[in-house]
Amino acid sequence: MYAARNIRVKAGGKLIVDDVSIALAPGKVVAIVGPNGAGKSTLLKVLAGERRPSEGEVRLDNVSLRQWDAFALAKRRAVLPQSVAVAFPFLAEEIVALGLPQYFSRSEGQQLVGRALAAVDMSFAAGQTYDTLSGGERQRVQLARVLAQLWANGGKGYLLLDEPTASLDLPHQLATLRIARDHAKAGGGVLAVLHDLNLAVMVADELVALKSGRVIAAGAPADIVTDTLIRALYDVEAKVCGVPEGPFLLPQTIIR
Amino acid sequence: MSAGDAALSISWRRAGRTRPILIGCAALLVIAFVASLAIGPVVIAPGKVISILFDAMFHGRPTAGIDMRDAVVVLDIRLPRAVLAAIVGAALAVAGALLQGIFRNPLADPGLVGVSPGAALAAVAWIVFGGALASHLPYFLFSHALSFAAFAGSLIAILLLYRLATYEGRTSVANLLFAGIALGALASAGTGLIIFIASDLQLREFTFWTLGSLGAATWPRVLLALPFTVLLIGGSLWLARGLDMLALGEAEAFHSGVNVERMKRIAIVIVAAGVGAAVAVSGIIGFVGLVVPHLLRLTAGPSHKSLIIGSAFLGAALLTASDIFARTAASPAELPIGIVTAFIGAPFFIWLLRQNRRSFG
Numbered sequence: 001m002y003a004a005r006n007i008r009v010k011a012g013g014k015l016i017v018d019d020v021s022i023a024l025a026p027g028k029v030v031a032i033v034g035p036n037g038a039g040k041s042t043l044l045k046v047l048a049g050e051r052r053p054s055e056g057e058v059r060l061d062n063v064s065l066r067q068w069d070a071f072a073l074a075k076r077r078a079v080l081p082q083s084v085a086v087a088f089p090f091l092a093e094e095i096v097a098l099g100l101p102q103y104f105s106r107s108e109g110q111q112l113v114g115r116a117l118a119a120v121d122m123s124f125a126a127g128q129t130y131d132t133l134s135g136g137e138r139q140r141v142q143l144a145r146v147l148a149q150l151w152a153n154g155g156k157g158y159l160l161l162d163e164p165t166a167s168l169d170l171p172h173q174l175a176t177l178r179i180a181r182d183h184a185k186a187g188g189g190v191l192a193v194l195h196d197l198n199l200a201v202m203v204a205d206e207l208v209a210l211k212s213g214r215v216i217a218a219g220a221p222a223d224i225v226t227d228t229l230i231r232a233l234y235d236v237e238a239k240v241c242g243v244p245e246g247p248f249l250l251p252q253t254i255i256r
Numbered sequence: 257m258s259a260g261d262a263a264l265s266i267s268w269r270r271a272g273r274t275r276p277i278l279i280g281c282a283a284l285l286v287i288a289f290v291a292s293l294a295i296g297p298v299v300i301a302p303g304k305v306i307s308i309l310f311d312a313m314f315h316g317r318p319t320a321g322i323d324m325r326d327a328v329v330v331l332d333i334r335l336p337r338a339v340l341a342a343i344v345g346a347a348l349a350v351a352g353a354l355l356q357g358i359f360r361n362p363l364a365d366p367g368l369v370g371v372s373p374g375a376a377l378a379a380v381a382w383i384v385f386g387g388a389l390a391s392h393l394p395y396f397l398f399s400h401a402l403s404f405a406a407f408a409g410s411l412i413a414i415l416l417l418y419r420l421a422t423y424e425g426r427t428s429v430a431n432l433l434f435a436g437i438a439l440g441a442l443a444s445a446g447t448g449l450i451i452f453i454a455s456d457l458q459l460r461e462f463t464f465w466t467l468g469s470l471g472a473a474t475w476p477r478v479l480l481a482l483p484f485t486v487l488l489i490g491g492s493l494w495l496a497r498g499l500d501m502l503a504l505g506e507a508e509a510f511h512s513g514v515n516v517e518r519m520k521r522i523a524i525v526i527v528a529a530g531v532g533a534a535v536a537v538s539g540i541i542g543f544v545g546l547v548v549p550h551l552l553r554l555t556a557g558p559s560h561k562s563l564i565i566g567s568a569f570l571g572a573a574l575l576t577a578s579d580i581f582a583r584t585a586a587s588p589a590e591l592p593i594g595i596v597t598a599f600i601g602a603p604f605f606i607w608l609l610r611q612n613r614r615s616f617g
Contacts, residue, residue, distance in 0.1 A: 045507075070510050070515045071514075072513075074512055074513030075513070078511065079511040085505065086504055087360035087361065088360075088362070088553060089558055094500075094559065095504070098501050098512060099512065102497050110266055110267070114264035115264050117266065126267075127267075146511075
């Protein structure tokens with residue numbers, strides 16, 4: 001269990017995250033949605049252990065995050081940032097291999113890295129230099145890296161994703177969400193910051209709607225995604241429609 | 257794992273290439289080392305050099321005739337110098353590789369970014385002003401005082417550099433170079449001022465020393481530099497995997513399980529130790545730390561384990577070879593070795609900048 005309780009983050013006298021509690025259980029996908037500057041990424045950084053909250057506490061496996069060292073934490077959770085610039089000319093397969101523990105044997109590593117690259121549909125680029133890949137391809141290689149990190153440690157850890165679909169084309173957006181679901185099905189937990197509300201509704205068991213650092217709604221997508229929520233969240237008048245699979249939002253209804 | 261998973265395996269494209277390159281670098285070092293024992297005013301055949309070395313190790317030294325003369329030339333005159341060149345070259349190249357890894361930037365060279373000038377300033381200051389303190393120091397500290405001074409100077413320079421060039425965990429190239437140039441200029445100005453105060457006799461010595469020379473190589477100097485260099489190389493290898501992860505960024509390295517702050521602290525201390533020792537025994541020798549790791553990244557790839565092993569071998573080979581040139585080109589006079597490495601390194605540096613004009617933005 002990954003649980004954050006009453007998190008507050010202050011920076012420059014401003015409250016970026018204001019009294020947020022969030023829980024992530026194995027087998028579940030939780031999506032954080034909200035407008036730019038709502039504090040989504042900051043909240044993700046707090047959960048990742050990268051940033052200390054000003055108040056509140058994050059617990060992982062019932063132990064305060066302060067007591068986890070970087071090495072132990074890396075075995076239990078992996079983090080996909082919005083984008084990663086790599087300093088030296090590493091190959092895609094070498095980037096993915098950075099997710100593996102040092103003691104991994106050569107053949108084990110080869111299989112795991114190969115499997116991770118295949119999962120994100122990047123096998124063709126294994127031997128290419130990371131810098132020569134497009135933005136979306138880089139993001140997929142990074143996803144393969146964090147998958148390799150979790151798979152190498154039992155495959156049941158927590159996956160924290162910061163806008164994993166931002167630079168991807170439609171098929172790869174869907175493939176990424178499929179990977180998130182599969183990870184949850186395999187017994188891991190997934191927390192994803194997502195901008196596309198429709199994608200969030202598709203993938204998530206639970207949505208957390210964040211605005212100005214506060215949770216304004218949380219729950220199953222079918223229960224909370226309404227015209228009222230869209231107005232409250234984005235100050236946009238939109239019509240939420242429904243199909244048996246859940247609510248969806250047609251951008252056209254906003255413009256026309 | 258199923259057969260289907262095995263079919264997805266990747267091949268580690270660079271793995272087959274790295275080992276031959278590292279062996280090649282080691283071979284270059286052996287060649288440069290033997291050549292440096294063979295070449296000089298008295299030329300001794302490489303085969304003879306090797307047999308002298310083996311005899312000295314296993315049988316003892318010849319005591320008469322031309323064999324004795326050759327043994328003296330090889331073992332007493334050239335060997336300490338060749339060993340010192342190898343140690344200093346390895347230290348500078350590995351320090352470059354480590355600095356570049358920590359700053360996530362291929363332009364960080366200890367000479368270029370002010371670390372070596374900082375060490376030189378502290379060392380010169382010790383030579384001129386330290387005499388007054390010397391009698392109060394315990395013997396051990398006194399005999400190693402120059403090294404400790406250089407170590408302290410390079411440590412302060414690196415810490416300042418880090419403070420100036422890094423903001424919120426990110427190092428901009430422009431800031432790194434500007435801060436490095438400013439620190440280097442300041443340290444060189446300080447060194448110049450001290451030299452201005454110094455006597456005529458010291459002046460000539462200092463000028464040569466700051467340009468770099470291995471001319472004063474002796475076994476005690478070798479023993480002075482060796483432990484610091486071993487510390488630097490061993491420590492760098494220990495940090496290698498973390499440095500690879502740091503290439504992804506500081507936050508990403510932390511996510512992958514690296515204690516980034518501890519790694520940076522260790523790196524700064526061992527770079528200061530290695531560069532301090534190198535500067536203390538040989539003055540400022542530039543560009544080795546820039547050229548060597550870059551060549552290796554181009555050929556063997558950027559993975560830090562192979563980069564550091566290769567840098568140690570190739571840096572040692574390059575400086576040993578440069579020293580042969582430095583002491584024979586204008587024989588019987590000696591060129592400062594820093595001039596030789598600058599003539600090799602500066603054009604290379606310019607080429608490097610042109611190659612990477614876009615990516616260094």
